[in-house]
Amino acid sequence: MSKNNNDEPIVKIRGLRFAHGARVIFDGVDIDIPRGKITSIMGPSGTGKTTLLKLIGGQLQPTAGSVVVDGEDVNKISRDALFRLRKRMSLLFQTGALFTDLTVFENVAFPLREHTRLPESILRDLVLMKLQAVGLRGARDLLPAELSGGMARRVALARAIALDPMMIMYDEPFTGQDPITVGVIMQLIRMLNDTLGLTSIIVSHDVHELTMICDHMYMISGGKVMGHGTPDDMAHSESGWVRQFMAGLPDGPVPFHYPAPDYADDLLAGA
Amino acid sequence: MMGWLQRLGSTSLSVFERLGRGNLFLLRVLAALPSLVARPGLVIAQLYSVGVLSMMLIVISGLNVGMVLGLQGYNTLVDFGSEESLGQLVALSLVRELGPVVAALLFAGRAGSALTAEIGLMKATEQLSGMEMMAVDPLKRVIAPRFVAGIISMPLLAAMFSAVGVLGGFFVGVGLLGVDSGAFWSQMQSKVDLYDDILNGVIKSVVFGCVAAWIAVFEGYDAVPNTEGVSRATTRTVVHTAFAVLGLDFILTALMFGDE
Amino acid sequence: MMQKRTMEIGVGVFVAAGIAALIMLAMKVSNLAAFTNQQGYEVTARFDNIGGLKERSAVTVAGVRIGRVKSIVFDDKDYEAVVTMNIESQHDRLPADTSASILTAGLLGEQYVALEPGGDEAFLKPGGDIKLTQSAIILEKMVGQFLFDKAAGGDGKKEEGAAP
Known part of the structure; x- marks a missing residue:
């Protein structure tokens, strides 16, 4: 584990603070994403997991702290440099975010057309290779509206790897999918990570699936990192938070009730 | 009283805030325009959905407006025995006012609302965000081509509206009501001035095109990214464009034709 | 594709x-057609009163338009209006003693300059000056004149009647 460059985490987040209006979403978060591994970031709904990915991608500006991706601070570099950096990372949106007016083929070809000047024949081969990797070479002429949710995500995945990035971020890749699709996506994430030498970041709250595929886990709640380690470490964590989340208990350190004034007082106040 | 003042204050603040955001947005779009030189295909594709698909509506409306002008104008002019001036009346009304204004209003309803809805839905479905993460600037790739297509389409559509309207007036006046064909055209040509009337009409339609395209793309880009937000934004596009066009029309008319 | x-x-x-x-x-x-052959020559005429004449009003001979008014300026030495007209170049045989008057098309129509050719052998040169001019007829003046004449005539009749 102590090879010179590969030892350096690909994403280094230090002292990250981010507030949306008056609502503090992150309050001093430190995260290291190791290179070449699958790291998952877990947390209850509404903890700003998607926000975290947007912060890594430089789409949002943190209130304080730094986000360093592959040695570059995404909030300090110029817009051009940020765009160059973004060509090396992909974000897979929860919905897929496919362009609805383009076919599957053109969706996957989009980043290639925008960023390269490849001849049409080479471009076609590249797109078909990417589609083959996600098993949808036969669906190339369909429009996004004709795809199922799982297929749309696979197309989005093919598009995400079109430029051979160094890192893919997955936003809730399993949510709302049937078990077969979940299995397919899990296999794809693992396969792409290992064969293409990628780094993967998965944001999700599907504990079961994550423990099966990821190498490292982070757990965020209430704007702080509650714990991190391998899936094994996490399952046997000392922390009440982590145990509640991993086991899916309804009440515990994460309260069932949204913070509110005393129930009886509240009822009387309306009288 | 205080509540009323507070509402007035908060409304004004939000109006100015929107105006400021709209202007900043316009500057960013203008800065993105040079990148289009390398990719004219993007503009052509938008010209199709903005211009070509509005053409039929504009032509039919123009024909109708021209025919009605011919009929109503004739009924008024014939009382003064000056029905030969029908050509002048139809042409001046269309070229100076109705062409640019009505074409802009129809444009807002047909193309502007579609632009807003399209951009708003792209935002709601994270397509714009996705594009940004693919290191593609949506302002350059999505907004700027639509903005330019709107600006190019508007004067062409307004010219079509006026030209077809004149023909409509001609059909009704000369064909149905028996105005002399030669008098119709010669009266028109002697009183319609290339610079004062036609060119000013074209300038109006260019201004309206800029405003309508700006409002449409801004509302789309600024829409709250959900179903309700997009539907509100679409409505706002039509309403704001109508107000802006009518207000600007008064100002432009006063500047152009006020000193006669 | x-x-x-x-x-x-x-x-x-x-x-x-x-x-x-x-x-x-x-x-x-x-009226683009009117612009296309703007190559012509200019003549000027001085009027005491141009009424409602405007730039680009028509200039006619025998009712046929042969040019347009190019500019109207006020000469503050002679207190006259100087009207510069652009005459189409093919009509270059206007006699030097041509007269100009400002007339109205119809009762309330546009005003225009009507040129009346004289009998001179020489022709008006480009940049030439039309000496004989008749100003616009101002309706208010005419009405005033008419009322004045009417009143004066009425008095005359009364005197006539009283005399015998």
């Missing part, structure tokens, strides 16, 4: 139709 083709054809039709409409407005609806 087929879709792209139809789209491009559609855009081509749209742009062509738009430009055709603009050309039609310029050529057929407006």
Whole structure:
């Protein structure tokens, strides 16, 4: 584990603070994403997991702290440099975010057309290779509206790897999918990570699936990192938070009730 | 009283805030325009959905407006025995006012609302965000081509509206009501001035095109990214464009034709 | 690819139709035709009163338009209006003693300059000056004159009646 460059985490987040209006979403978060591994970031709904990915991608500006991706601070570099950096990372949106007016083929070809000047024949081969990797070479002429949710995500995945990035971020890749699709996506994430030498970041709250595929886990709640380690470490964590989340208990350190004034007082106040 | 003042204050603040955001947005779009030189295909594709698909509506409306002008104008002019001036009346009304204004209003309803809805839905479905993460600037790739297509389409559509309207007036006046064909055209040509009337009409339609395209793309880009937000934004596009066009029309008319 | 083709054809039709409409407005609806042969020569005329004459009003001979008013300026030495007219170059045989008057088309129509050729052998030169001019007829003045004459005539009659 102590090879010179590969030892350096690909994403280094230090002292990250981010507030949306008056609502503090992150309050001093430190995260290291190791290179070449699958790291998952877990947390209850509404903890700003998607926000975290947007912060890594430089789409949002943190209130304080730094986000360093592959040695570059995404909030300090110029817009051009940020765009160059973004060509090396992909974000897979929860919905897929496919362009609805383009076919599957053109969706996957989009980043290639925008960023390269490849001849049409080479471009076609590249797109078909990417589609083959996600098993949808036969669906190339369909429009996004004709795809199922799982297929749309696979197309989005093919598009995400079109430029051979160094890192893919997955936003809730399993949510709302049937078990077969979940299995397919899990296999794809693992396969792409290992064969293409990628780094993967998965944001999700599907504990079961994550423990099966990821190498490292982070757990965020209430704007702080509650714990991190391998899936094994996490399952046997000392922390009440982590145990509640991993086991899916309804009440515990994460309260069932949204913070509110005393129930009886509240009822009387309306009288 | 205080509540009323507070509402007035908060409304004004939000109006100015929107105006400021709209202007900043316009500057960013203008800065993105040079990148289009390398990719004219993007503009052509938008010209199709903005211009070509509005053409039929504009032509039919123009024909109708021209025919009605011919009929109503004739009924008024014939009382003064000056029905030969029908050509002048139809042409001046269309070229100076109705062409640019009505074409802009129809444009807002047909193309502007579609632009807003399209951009708003792209935002709601994270397509714009996705594009940004693919290191593609949506302002350059999505907004700027639509903005330019709107600006190019508007004067062409307004010219079509006026030209077809004149023909409509001609059909009704000369064909149905028996105005002399030669008098119709010669009266028109002697009183319609290339610079004062036609060119000013074209300038109006260019201004309206800029405003309508700006409002449409801004509302789309600024829409709250959900179903309700997009539907509100679409409505706002039509309403704001109508107000802006009518207000600007008064100002432009006063500047152009006020000193006669 | 087929879709792209139809789209491009559609855009081509749209742009062509738009430009055709603009050309039609310029050529057929407006007075562009009058601009095309603006190469002519200029003559000036001085009027005491030009009434409602404007720049670009018509200049006619025998009711046929042969040019347009190019500019109207006020000469503050002679307190006169100097009207510069642009006459089409093919009408270069106007006699030097041509007279100009400002008339009204119809009762309430536009005012224009009517040129009346004289009998001189020499022709008006470019930049020449029309000596004989008749100012615009101002309706208010005419009405005033008429009322004055009427009143004066009435008095005359009364005197006539009283005399015998």
